Amino acid sequence: MDADLHPERGMFLHRLNPVAKLLVFSCFILAATLYLDVAVPLTFLVLAWLMGWLGARISPFALLRRLSPVLAAAVGLTVFNTLFYGGPREHLILTLGPLSIWREGLQIGGSIGLRILCVASYSVLYMWTTEPSRLVASLMQQARMPYRLAYAVLAAYRFLPILQRELGHIQAAQQVRSAHRRQRGSWLRRITHYGIPLLVSGIRQAERLAIAMDARGFGALPTRTHYVRTHMRPLDYIFTATGLAACALVLFALGELGLLRSFLAGVAESLAGAPQ
Amino acid sequence: MAQERLDLGLARWTTREIIVMAVISVALGLIFMAYGVLYLALVPLLGQVGIMLLLGFYYLTGILVPYIVRRPGAALVSSFLAAFTELLAGSPFGIAAVWAGLAQGAGAEVAFALRGWRDYRLPVLMGAAVLSGVFGYVYEYFLLSYAVLEPTVQLGLFLVRIPSAIVLAGWLGKVLGDGLARTGVLRGLAITRSAS
Known part of the structure; x- marks a missing residue:
């Protein structure tokens, strides 16, 4: 018996193999996490909303409404990272008593806040377009x-x-x-x-x-049959390849525009100490 | 027909052990989702560093389940399952939670492995909880770029979670495990077989 939980119904994102989709989304999240500029998470955030809209007819507003609890967390993290920024600084924006806000801190704080929104957008998009039983089936059949x-x-x-x-x-x-x-x-x-x-x-x-x-003899044999079958279809290979290529292309383009500041550079700066 | 190549040492587990682990992990995953709402609501009150006092609760799965089934891999797999439940149930932090679950579970697993997966006394449970916190911190260090923060704040984010892990995961794991054992439902599982 073979049944694919009607993947032919639903939109493009619904039809993808769950493991392939998880791989690509994880790469997008990882890419957004590795850089300290606002442009990187913002680009991947827009990409998530575009994919949801074009690939699954999920309006960006519906996604944003689901993200409202995360929005507060993102604002909180932005404020926190701005106030307690410890890296190199040049441009003072504002002084509030003992606290001072630096432009560099605000940029990085904003980047980290957007990063959280990015993680949440892909997570919500993922589960809105993935049937739990198909996800588990594909973890068994494709991810071993x-x-x-x-x-x-x-x-x-x-x-x-x-x-x-x-x-x-x-x-x-x-x-x-x-x-x-x-x-x-x-x-x-x-x-x-x-x-x-x-x-x-x-x-x-x-x-x-x-x-x-x-x-009923569960687990008696090393192999078993499955009721729900998931496959890696040509579409899934194309999506995975395109997704990874798009990820590299975005990072390359942002780098050419001078909008990349890698996280590792941030670590090095913080180790070098913070000149006042 | 899928060939089973990844084993994770599960071959030696009984079906009952696997299902009991899954039920506890999935139930805790759901509780973590509810806890997450409270957690986020308390951030403005306690601050990003102060909230670490509540973080230890998330390490509970990787302590309670190994304490009950006492098998290699129990901490890692159960932590992953609890986080995976959050993803399945549609938590907005789903994908990041799965990575965090793997990191925290790996931390606890290292602690149990150091004692040869034989010693499940309270200090070991607490040590496993602390290692969960250490591994979790390393993961967050990358996810949230802690490197850009002032060094004292970085230290605070690390230190404040330690007592929390000891109490809310290590100690609570033992209390819940012993409480469950007293009811008799765990009869036949490793926790009731050893006198500790």
Whole structure:
């Protein structure tokens, strides 16, 4: 039996092999992380939004709305890195009491804030266009993940709604016995009062499942058949090659424009000390 | 038909051990997502350095699961699974979380490996949590370019997470593991077989 979870439906990004897509997205994130200029993460951010828009009909606004909690974190990191910037500095912009803001610090702070947005954009884009079961199937079939582990993850993932319902039961049960009155104590008690019953019920389910799987001979053979098949199609090879080439091209072009400052240069500068 | 080439030493695990590890890791991954909301909300209050006091909780998987199943690879694989769950569940930090999970899990794994995967007493759990913090710091050093910060701030980002790792991962891992063992659901797993 062979079934591809209808990848022919959906847009270009949905149809890609999950492992190939993960590889390319990871390269984009890595590239954005290696440089300290605003231009680099900004370019890859725009690239993510363009890919989402053209390749999956995800409007940049929808993506931005999903990213709103990250936006606050990005602003926070920008402020933090600007205020506590320790590298070489020349241009003073502003002095607020003991704190001074330097143009170099602001640039690098902005770059790190945008970097976080970049990471988040690719992560959200990835999961919005990837079916979890296809991802796990392709990790097994293309990335050689041991199948016993992969099936365990899929099974555990199926437990999540059950565990959520179980948490409701635990809360209700403790309320009936007015356990909450005794709970005013430490945060530790609260964690153990909910965490242990929840994990216990999960582990009980796991035990039953393991017995059922063993009874059907799970893991008896080194190879196995798959219901969901994933393949590396010509499209996937083209996407991977194009993605990696685009990544190199972007970095080369930005370098030619003088907009690249590598992270390693930043390390060297900080080791050399910060001239005032 | 996929040939199983990567083994990770899983061949010797029982099905029950694998599934128990997966369930605990996936449940913790979901808890980490909820914790992340609280974590981000508290950053303005505690500051980027102060928030490191809460960071240690993320190292819990790599301590609790090895403490229960006591197998080589348990720390690395379970840390990865918890982070992978965050990716599957659509966390905006998904891809970065997977890398972080691998780094932190590798740290704990090194600590357990140094004791030959035989010693799971509290000081070892705490040491594994600290090494998780060290490896996690190295990863963040690159992801967030800590190199550009003032040296004292760089040091603060490293030091503040250490007590957090010891308490929220090392000690809490032991408390939760022992609590679970007392309920009897772990009967037959390594944690109940040894008297520690």
